[in-house]
Amino acid sequence: MSMEGVAWSSLYKLTRAKSGKPFSKATLKRVLGFARPHRGRLLAFVALSVVMAVLAVATPVLAGQVVNAIVAKAAAEEVVRLAVLIAVVAVAEAGLGLVSRWLSSTIGEGVIVDLRTRVFDHVQKMPIAFFTRTRTGALVSRLNNDVIGAQSAFAGTLSGVVSNLVALILTLVVMLGTSWQVTVLAMVLLPVFLIPARRMGSRLADLRREAAEHNAAMGTQMTERFSAPGATLVKLFGRPDEESREFAARAGRVRDIGVRTAMLQFTFVTALTLVSALALALVYGLGGWLAITGQLAPGDVVVLALLLTRLYAPLTALSNARVEIMSALVSFERVFEILDLKPLIQQKPDAEPVPPGPVSVEFHDVRFAYPSADKVSLASLEEVSTLDTRGGDEVLHGISFRVEPGQTVALVGSSGAGKSTIAQLLARLYDVDAGAVRLGGTAPGTGLDVRDATFDSLRDTLGMVTQDGHLFHETIASNLRLARPDATEDDMWEAIRQARLETMIRSLPDGLETVVGERGYRLSGGERQRLTIARLLIAQPRVVILDEATAALDSTNEAAVQAALGAALEGRTAVVIAHRLSTIRAADAILVVEDGRIVERGTHNELLAAEGRYAELYRTQFAEATAVAQEAVPEY
Numbered sequence: 001m002s003m004e005g006v007a008w009s010s011l012y013k014l015t016r017a018k019s020g021k022p023f024s025k026a027t028l029k030r031v032l033g034f035a036r037p038h039r040g041r042l043l044a045f046v047a048l049s050v051v052m053a054v055l056a057v058a059t060p061v062l063a064g065q066v067v068n069a070i071v072a073k074a075a076a077e078e079v080v081r082l083a084v085l086i087a088v089v090a091v092a093e094a095g096l097g098l099v100s101r102w103l104s105s106t107i108g109e110g111v112i113v114d115l116r117t118r119v120f121d122h123v124q125k126m127p128i129a130f131f132t133r134t135r136t137g138a139l140v141s142r143l144n145n146d147v148i149g150a151q152s153a154f155a156g157t158l159s160g161v162v163s164n165l166v167a168l169i170l171t172l173v174v175m176l177g178t179s180w181q182v183t184v185l186a187m188v189l190l191p192v193f194l195i196p197a198r199r200m201g202s203r204l205a206d207l208r209r210e211a212a213e214h215n216a217a218m219g220t221q222m223t224e225r226f227s228a229p230g231a232t233l234v235k236l237f238g239r240p241d242e243e244s245r246e247f248a249a250r251a252g253r254v255r256d257i258g259v260r261t262a263m264l265q266f267t268f269v270t271a272l273t274l275v276s277a278l279a280l281a282l283v284y285g286l287g288g289w290l291a292i293t294g295q296l297a298p299g300d301v302v303v304l305a306l307l308l309t310r311l312y313a314p315l316t317a318l319s320n321a322r323v324e325i326m327s328a329l330v331s332f333e334r335v336f337e338i339l340d341l342k343p344l345i346q347q348k349p350d351a352e353p354v355p356p357g358p359v360s361v362e363f364h365d366v367r368f369a370y371p372s373a374d375k376v377s378l379a380s381l382e383e384v385s386t387l388d389t390r391g392g393d394e395v396l397h398g399i400s401f402r403v404e405p406g407q408t409v410a411l412v413g414s415s416g417a418g419k420s421t422i423a424q425l426l427a428r429l430y431d432v433d434a435g436a437v438r439l440g441g442t443a444p445g446t447g448l449d450v451r452d453a454t455f456d457s458l459r460d461t462l463g464m465v466t467q468d469g470h471l472f473h474e475t476i477a478s479n480l481r482l483a484r485p486d487a488t489e490d491d492m493w494e495a496i497r498q499a500r501l502e503t504m505i506r507s508l509p510d511g512l513e514t515v516v517g518e519r520g521y522r523l524s525g526g527e528r529q530r531l532t533i534a535r536l537l538i539a540q541p542r543v544v545i546l547d548e549a550t551a552a553l554d555s556t557n558e559a560a561v562q563a564a565l566g567a568a569l570e571g572r573t574a575v576v577i578a579h580r581l582s583t584i585r586a587a588d589a590i591l592v593v594e595d596g597r598i599v600e601r602g603t604h605n606e607l608l609a610a611e612g613r614y615a616e617l618y619r620t621q622f623a624e625a626t627a628v629a630q631e632a633v634p635e636y
């Protein structure tokens, strides 16, 4: 095994022993896999490195010949010729250095582009369950810090390893050829240099890992607190002083780690410089003695001395490279950890589109529990030490119902009964544990299981307004175009008119180009909700899922939105989670959901007459609100 190999493997073992987290060969292989598409450039780079290493050795050899020529009192032209050669080598080295740097950085950056886009695509594919558990800050830090960490190593280090290794071998060969005695003696000092290198490596990798964790935690704190809802909460309930102390403590630890890392590296470099200076003394001593006793040409002493500095330089670089590779592997592993998370909800290879035409919706004996943490996320992204392996309790216990094309079904029930869960299963944000959710089909059991449908066709078929009505921090127009990128300005105004937002948006100085603010926080609750309805109207889905916000609209707006929804639901299949009597009355059927079961079904009048749970809900929740609404506006 090479010297390099010995050092590497002992470093590898040490790190494994210390952190309990092995760097597997598989990880290394995988990293190299990312370099495969850049093979051509890599080969050119290696070839160039060999040429440059030869040039680097050529200068000392030429210098030795100059000395020998002087000692031998050779012709003056000979010395001039050698000097010109040295100049040519220097120019060539500079030129090739540029090319080689360009090659190595394009390879490094190329690898990172691949890695970064792959991670982004993968995270996009993760199910909602993943995002409900993951801390955004931790995820973003994984995407930024770790990908950049991996990049710096790839661009700088990996290329450095190749050229330094070549330089090291060539230097050694030439030195041995010049005088094996001097070379061997110079090597005696090597262990002095390699032992601290090993210890340093593992210490540095641990420090970097800790710093990455602190950086991620700070990122999390910032992304959560520095958003409109988060900042509001801190101002109203939070303890800003405590938050700031916690942040300062982490930032302080990162500073300490930074200083410690710098000092460790500096100590190491100083030690190396000292060792090489001592070795130089040995070379002059032994080489000089050999030259005086006539066993070595004077020029050879110069060659050996000059080469010695070139020997320790690649060694220093290589030992630093080891450290850098270790921390790059840490970064790569943190990134791979995310890539290895299998998305729980995937499109089947033989998925079909939802058939055209009016669509029916069918739930057949659906049972569902929210998935356990270990199935959907990573401990490090939730910032807990171990993941909960317990599955959630079953939330839906055998839900069955059918909505015929064009009909509206209203779901009512207590808070936490499972209504939003039903809506999410219909949109396949989660998969059922038992039973099936089907779309289309004229008779029960004949529709297409949503698990067999393509994602694209599900998106086109289903439109959902969620309870919290999220908007991106973009313009009104781009929030609307999310639903249909090719929507014209007229389409948008039409939807806005239907959502009863026209007067409001026309009064804005920037109209459609108004930026709605973080999560739509620059709009009122009611405006935000109507904008999400406009977004739904633009998409023109065949099936509408509406999770009504519990409160938001005053009675005038309520009536307006009701009218808009009436138009939107017209001719569409709809599942509406209703909190308002007007919506419920308009429905073709009402399902009363309690504790994950449908306990009653029928029309408003039927259910009132039955004097069951619905009648109770009606009296406690809906009747009062309706009285107010009816006073203010005529019914639509």
Ligand SMILES: Nc1ncnc2c1ncn2[C@@H]1O[C@H](COP(=O)(O)OP(=O)(O)OP(=O)(O)O)[C@@H](O)[C@H]1O
Residues within 6 Å of the ligand: 132, 370, 392, 395, 413, 414, 415, 416, 417, 418, 419, 420, 421, 422, 467
């Ligand atoms: N992401 C989740 N992970 C685990 N449990 C969840 C999750 N979301 C909801 N639950 C649980 O599932 C149950 C049903 O919740 P769901 O949101 O469907 O109620 P809901 O009927 O829509 O209530 P509301 O009228 O208040 O909106 C609740 O007990 C809730 O705590």
Ligand SMILES: [Mg+2]
Residues within 6 Å of the ligand: 419, 420, 421, 467, 547
């Ligand atoms: Mg809900």
